[in-house]
Amino acid sequence: MKKFSADWVFPVSSEPIENGVVITDDTGTILAIERREQHDPASLDIRRGALVPGFVNTHCHLELSHMKGKVNTGTGLIPFITSVVTQRNASPEAIADAIEQAEAEMLAGGIVALGDISNAPDTAEVKAKGRMRYYTFIELFDFLQETGAEKAFSDWLAVYEQHAPAPGSTKALVPHAPYTVSKSLFQKINDFNEKSGITVSIHNQETPPENELFEQGSGAFYDFYGKFNISLEHFQPTGEPSIFYALEHLNPTNRTLFVHNTLTTQTDIEAAHAWSPNVFWATCPNANLYIENRLPDYRHFLDTNARLTIGTDSLTSNWQLSILEEMKTIARYQSFVPFETLLRWATLNGAQALGFDDTLGSLEVGKTPGIVLLQGLAPDFRLVAEASVRRLV
């Protein structure tokens, strides 16, 4: 049995406790949450700072870890994707080493679960070791070519079969983004996923040309596809922002995790909430700054009671894989988001989005959420630049 105490304990599922105590067994299962006065101080492991649950990173591409620092910042999504597509090849050893290191970085930073996009089987080996709970999203796209749906589906079904999740982890086939998935491919994904209650992730409204494609049938995606000799001649604009195309073709009985949402408006959020009660929104602020040098307006999400989660995206589009650094970025640029709200995004909301809240996301009796020591929090709980984390359990 271990008894940890700190200036503050943030269970997330309940009110913070000053001088709280978290008692675990040797496997990390929480046995009790108490107050310091109930204990002999000599029996406690007392730390300065705050005890919080392990972080849940809801969006990453571990398999792109070897491209750290290779793609320019601030160019916008389309040049970014072009760089990734043309530069992602590397030796299997280099790819495997980078994946291993990236996972180690996340574990050291207090991350206990990951929603991870896979286009390839490269991450399967590391994930099978079960050091984190993984939700592997095998991501499909056919560049809006109805005729390409069949081949895309069978190619990625083969990748899906090569991922063998460790106990507690899982996998699903998911669409990449509205601007890359035809109606036929959405249908095949839905048919395959058939049972409801899974999590489906989809990139959403990350760049202005994405909405322009759907609203007006024009914009930079036409040139982008043209360069790869892909025709959008048959594409029918819907006259609405891109998320509406996704809502029309996704299954509302699943949990849906919209990722990025940099340009998502209050109207878009309300439409998604009306479509399904199981909607989550993953924000990856550092990746948004890296790629497009812009951030979502978090007021839209606060005003609509949206359930936000936090992702790091990959090392191709970020300087590190740290949920704490993502929280700091939001606290720096949109300081109206309270610390406790950020913490919920980083823990419980993420666990719920991935369906991992049976064991993770909050300091509650019976869970094994990991216990993270957060140091350097200001007295009013402001998340200052110097704040750091260490995993205790």
Ligand SMILES: [Zn+2]
């Ligand atoms: Zn992504």
